[in-house]
Amino acid sequence: MATLTLQSLGKSFGTTAAVTGVDLVVGDGELVCLLGPSGSGKSTVLRMVGGFEGPTAGRVLIDGQDVTHLPPERRPTSMMFQSHALWSHMTVAGNIGFGLRLRGLSRADVAQRVDAALDTVGLPGYGPRRTDQLSGGQAQRVALARSLVLEPKILLLDEPFASLDQHLRERLREEVRDLQKRLRITMVFVTHGQDEALALADRIVVMDRGRVQQADRPDRLYRAPATPFVAGFIGQMNLIAGEVAGGRFVQGAMVLAAPVADGPALLAVRPEALAVSFGTGAGRLHRVTDFGSHAVAEIDLPEGTRVKAHLPEAPDAAPGMPVTVTPRRHTLYRDDRVLWVSDTAPGAAPVAVDA
Numbered sequence: 001m002a003t004l005t006l007q008s009l010g011k012s013f014g015t016t017a018a019v020t021g022v023d024l025v026v027g028d029g030e031l032v033c034l035l036g037p038s039g040s041g042k043s044t045v046l047r048m049v050g051g052f053e054g055p056t057a058g059r060v061l062i063d064g065q066d067v068t069h070l071p072p073e074r075r076p077t078s079m080m081f082q083s084h085a086l087w088s089h090m091t092v093a094g095n096i097g098f099g100l101r102l103r104g105l106s107r108a109d110v111a112q113r114v115d116a117a118l119d120t121v122g123l124p125g126y127g128p129r130r131t132d133q134l135s136g137g138q139a140q141r142v143a144l145a146r147s148l149v150l151e152p153k154i155l156l157l158d159e160p161f162a163s164l165d166q167h168l169r170e171r172l173r174e175e176v177r178d179l180q181k182r183l184r185i186t187m188v189f190v191t192h193g194q195d196e197a198l199a200l201a202d203r204i205v206v207m208d209r210g211r212v213q214q215a216d217r218p219d220r221l222y223r224a225p226a227t228p229f230v231a232g233f234i235g236q237m238n239l240i241a242g243e244v245a246g247g248r249f250v251q252g253a254m255v256l257a258a259p260v261a262d263g264p265a266l267l268a269v270r271p272e273a274l275a276v277s278f279g280t281g282a283g284r285l286h287r288v289t290d291f292g293s294h295a296v297a298e299i300d301l302p303e304g305t306r307v308k309a310h311l312p313e314a315p316d317a318a319p320g321m322p323v324t325v326t327p328r329r330h331t332l333y334r335d336d337r338v339l340w341v342s343d344t345a346p347g348a349a350p351v352a353v354d355a
């Protein structure tokens with residue numbers, strides 16, 4: 001059991017700022033996912049926690065103790081790397097049991113724990129295999145077993161399931177989740193799969209260009225994204241740039257109440273929060289896709305933005321038909337921050353006038 005604290009953590013490689021000002025507390029037994037696009041600094045943060053990369057700013061604390069300058073083997077952490085090199089001169093069992101043997105466990109204890117770990121990752125009986133006789137996905141599972149078997153206080157996993165097929169990924173995800181809860185391991189899990197993060201995490205840390213954009217519960221990220229980046233990154237979002245003037249957000253024919261200071265603003269509306277009526281309006285229907293359970297209408301607004309709206313069923317409407325869109329719930333952003341959230345509940349009177 002352990003608490004992880006990152007304070008103003010930063011890392012520059014020469015003039016490249018890979019990670020900037022990361023503040024984060026991961027609670028005892030909490031599973032936190034780092035989520036973000038390629039190059040956003042996820043692996044660099046994880047490597048600094050594991051002790052494989054020295055920060056150029058800030059501190060890493062585990063249970064309140066400063067471990068910033070401790071080598072990996074003196075930290076109560078275990079890390080599975082994004083590119084997991086197995087030792088090719090050892091068998092699968094040799095790889096998994098290596099850390100246990102270093103700790104002086106008896107041969108029988110090592111064998112028993114290695115077997116249990118192989119069961120966990122769905123590779124029973126693979127102990128005697130050579131590592132060059134494994135598929136990519138099998139090698140990945142062996143690397144996972146090698147991290148799990150040490151039962152670390154803090155487990156660091158860098159895209160552990162990236163090259164596995166969907167079915168196996170979902171199974172292992174559940175295994176890891178169960179194990180993490182059972183052993184109450186504090187865990188930091190890097191992924192760039194949104195679904196994976198949503199399925200696994202107690203909290204998700206969304207990163208972009210080396211900075212934390214938002215660290216929050218999965219449902220909060222969806223319902224209350226703190227920045228336009230998070231709004232566009234988690235789920236689908238229509239983002240429409242416009243101006244606020246005299247208490248109204250204006251973009252083309254769209255006018256919304258916005259009791260905030262004048263200036264530029266970015267309007268964010270989920271496709272399911274965009275009401276559509278066909279036959280009149282300045283928008284033009286581009287296309288309708290019928291997904292069976294619902295339909296998606298793509299609509300071109302006069303100023304050039306194409307927005308998506310969810311409909312309960314496919315309308316009887318041809319491309320080019322005039323359309324009015326009305327946000328039922330929306331957020332305005334300015335300077336990367338929330339400016340205003342409409343409080344109009346779904347079904348209540350629309351706040352918009354025409355589009």
Ligand SMILES: Nc1ncnc2c1ncn2[C@@H]1O[C@H](COP(=O)(O)OP(=O)(O)OP(=O)(O)O)[C@@H](O)[C@H]1O
Pocket residue numbers: 013016017018036037038039040041042043044045082192
């Ligand atoms: N050893 C290094 N030397 C120089 N630059 C590096 C080094 N390691 C990482 N970087 C840079 O730091 C930034 C963050 O890299 P990092 O590997 O942390 O990203 P990531 O979020 O893990 O990406 P991915 O999803 O592709 O794995 C990138 O711009 C990367 O090029």
Ligand SMILES: [Mg+2]
Pocket residue numbers: 042043044082158
């Ligand atoms: Mg990475």
